[in-house]
Amino acid sequence: MVKYLGLHETLDLHELITFKxxxxxxSTTMGALVQDPELKTILTNDAAAGQQHIQQLQQLLTNREAQ
Known part of the structure; x- marks a missing residue:
């Protein structure tokens, strides 16, 4: 089994990280500006999930390159 990413896969991961x-x-910027508490909660949760997704994508990218 191949343990490295192809060029197109690496570029796709970089695009996903940039988008996230x-x-x-x-989410962070709008969360600071919004006044509705429910919307603020939604944006805060989205920001937390976004940070987690970015970390997972970065981990996938670095772990696959190291192997």
């Missing part, structure tokens, strides 16, 4: 970073930035 953009979403995280937007």
């Amino acid at each position: 970073n953009l979403c995280l930035t937007k």
